[in-house]
Amino acid sequence: MHAGKLNDETRMKKGILHHLSTIFEQAVALAFPDIVDILVPVAPSSRPQFGDYQCNAAMPISNALKNRGIKIDPMNVASKILEYLKTDNVVEKVDVVAPGFLNIWVSKAICKERIFDLILNGIQPPPLDKVKTVVVDFSSPNIAKEMHVGHLRSTIIGDSICRLLEFMGHDVLRINHVGDWGTQFGMLIAHLKEKFPDYLTKSPPIHDLQSFYKESKSRFDSDSDFKSKAYACVIKLQNLDPEYMKAWNLICDVSRKEFQKIYNRLDIVIEERGESFYQRHMVELVRDLETRGFLEYDEGRKVMFGLEADAIPLTIVKSDGGFTYDTSDLAAIQYRIQQDHATWIIYVTDAGQATHFKVIQSCAEKAGILNRSLVKVVHVGFGVVLGEDKKKFKTRSGETVKLQHLLDEGLRRAEEKLKEKNRHTVLTQEELDSAKEAIAYGCIKYADLSHNRINDYVFSFDAMLEDKGNTAVYLLYAYTRIRSIVRNAGIDIKQLNKVAECGDLTISHDREWKLIKVLVRFTDTILKVVESLSLHHLCEYVYEIATTFSEFYDVCYCIEKNEAGEIVKIDMGRMLLCEATARTIEKCLNILGIRTVTRM
Structure with a gap:
């Protein structure tokens, strides 16, 4: 067969593990047609002497038969599965x-054909099987408040899910459902009118919107006259009075500019559709x-x-006749289905909102x-x-950590780390800046995504900036090292294409074969992450690639x-395997939203 021109059977487009699981499930169904709802686990083998993969279905099937009064030991069950197994050119042999x-x-x-491909x-x-229109609702900060560490996980996880589904080929709408409507705008507008009465003709200098919000909130809580004015402003705003809309x-524009600074630093692309977007739809929905x-x-x-x-x-x-978050969320799901024609809607929020979304649905x-x-x-x-004290992450003064300050601290520490290794003496200033940003933002993202999202996680710059273990720094160094191997050899892509x-590609060492087997698991890993929407599976996989490559390159x-x-x-x-490894690591990191650099 000519390399790179694979037919559908040998391409195994849905992955080797998926292919093996399918043929073993079919064998179990034929061998034991009366057994239903039994998992047929197939997994990569941890020891090469026990094969490349293992199917461990025989024991649970034997137990299920035993519960029915039928005694067949696992060895005989496994032999019967093998008897019905329809092997093909993917499976070389199977032992019981x-x-x-x-x-x-x-x-x-x-497997070599897949590397060539x-x-x-x-x-x-x-x-x-079918391209879906997917709405991913993530990040969602509130207007007039700075983005803080509480927005970090939704922003990072949501962006990676979007990248994953876009890579799959789905049509993805990245939606930022910001809090830009409601009572708080009444007090903000009332405060604005009093502090800057000429705001209609002269743009007010509201640079610190957080302080402006605190001032208006303090007045709202302590001054009954001001509170009445604030409520009157809410009614004017809800009636779309031009003066109050301006x-x-x-206020919204000041917030948007600040949000966008954060999104630019983290390479986040997102479309704002706040609660205000659904105002007209809420009126119609409530009437209906x-x-x-x-x-x-x-x-x-x-x-x-x-x-x-x-x-x-x-x-x-x-x-008082006003609408709520419940109203806007119900109007939003209606709009997304009827206007966006979404066939898949994903909300990325903290676990505490699970009940709310269950009721909305x-x-x-x-x-x-x-x-x-x-x-x-x-x-x-x-x-x-969490902070390193295992309590909710706060500043020393007890305030919520601002996202801008967190990113600045990451940059500072990343630069220190690079200078400790004397990288500033061999990199240009431009290369140093690129490496610093890749490390700072990459380590913040990876520390989040490498943990099971359901669990709380401890934020520690010291831990995430380690260059050993499962960290972004280790992976970025591994990637740049592999790229330098190919670069230093003077190999170009035309030469590699000719080899493919x-x-x-002769497999003469077991470490070569081990690396190939890990690389060809990319498709199966992607399918697993799409199914669970848990990015830590991808992090575990890319770390395994890096460590397996290190073992390969050492010998x-x-x-x-x-x-x-x-x-x-x-x-x-x-060299072909080096290139295949670098590309796979790069694609994994890209899905995780982590920038790569060729020199670090």
């Missing part, structure tokens, strides 16, 4: 070993819900119960807005960021030099 494992060896030729065609995503826009009898009166409020009548209701209209379903057979809705919850086209020469340091021999097959 005690107490009932099925050890699987896969074809080296097929990677070089010739680039890293390709698994094929899609005041509102002035009331007409159809979905709203109930409760102490002056209008509430809606979902399909579970005993659940917490949504407050659709407050006693239930009410949307009851109102006929959401059809779960057509639209998938997922809440991607996460834990909180000729199929010139497998790629370049031979004489005593004068001159290159006398290059192993082009191994």
Whole structure:
């Protein structure tokens, strides 16, 4: 077979593990048709003497049969599975070993073909059965307040999910559902009118919006006359009075500029659609819900119960006639389904909001807005960021850590780390700045994403800036090292393409084979992350690639030099593996939102 021109069967587009799982599930279904709901676990083998993969289905099947009064030991179960297994050119051989494992060896030729395909065609995503329109709702800071560490996880996790789904080929809408409407704008506008009465003709110098917010909030809480003025401003704003709309826009624009500075630093692309965006839709939605009898009166409020009548209701209209977060979230899901034509909606917020989104979905379903057979809705919850004292991450004075200050501190520490290694003596200023940013922002992102998102995690610059272990710094150094190997050898892509086209890759060492097996698991890893929307699986995988490459490079020469340091021999097959490794690491880091640099 000509390298790089793979037919559909050998390409195994959905991954080797996916392929093996499919054929073993089929074998189990044929061998034991009466056994249902039994998992057929297939996983990479941890020891090469036990094959490349293992199927461990025999023991649970034996136990299930035993519960039915049928005694068949696991070894016989495994043998029967093997009898019905339809092997192909992917599977080289399968052995049954005690107490009932099925050890699987896969074809080296097929795996090499996948490496050649990677070089010739680039890293390709698994094929899609259907392109979906996906709305990812993430970040969501509040206007007039600075972004703080509480926004960090939603912003980082949401961006990576978007990158993952975009790589897969889905149409992704990155939505920033900012808090830009409601009572707080009444007090902000009232304060603005008094402090800068000429705001309509002269732009007010509101540079520190956080202080401006605190001043207005203090007055709102302590001055009843000011509170009345604030409520009057809310009514004017809700009626879209031009004078008050201008005041509102002035305040929002100051916030937007500050948010965008953070997004630019973190390479975040996001489209703002705040609560105000749905104002007109909320009016129409409430009218429709009331007409159809979905709203109930409760102490002056209008509430809606979902399909579970005993659940917490949504407050659709407050006693003063105003709308709530519940109203805007229900209007948002309606807009996303009816106007954006979303078939997959993902909310990325802290785990504490899980109940809220469950009720939103239930009410949307009851109102006929959401059809779960057509639209998938997922809440991607996460834990909180803790300080090293294992308490909620705060400044020494007890205030919430501002995101801007956190990023500045990351840059400072990253520069210190590079200078400790004397990198400033060999890098240009431009290279040093690029490396500093890649490390600072990369380590903050990776420290978050490498933990299971459901759990809280401890924020520690010292830990995340370590250049050993599963950290962004280690991975960035590993990547630059591999790139320098290829660069120093003077190899260009045309030469590597020629090696791939000729199929010139001899596996002469077990570390080469181990590296190849890890690299060809990329597709299966991507499918696993898409299924779970848990990025730590991708972090574990890219770390495994880096450590496996290190093992390979320690014992497998790629370049031979004489005593004068001159290159006398290059192993082009191994250089091919270097390039394939670098590309795979780069793609993984790109999905994680981490910049790579070629010199560090």
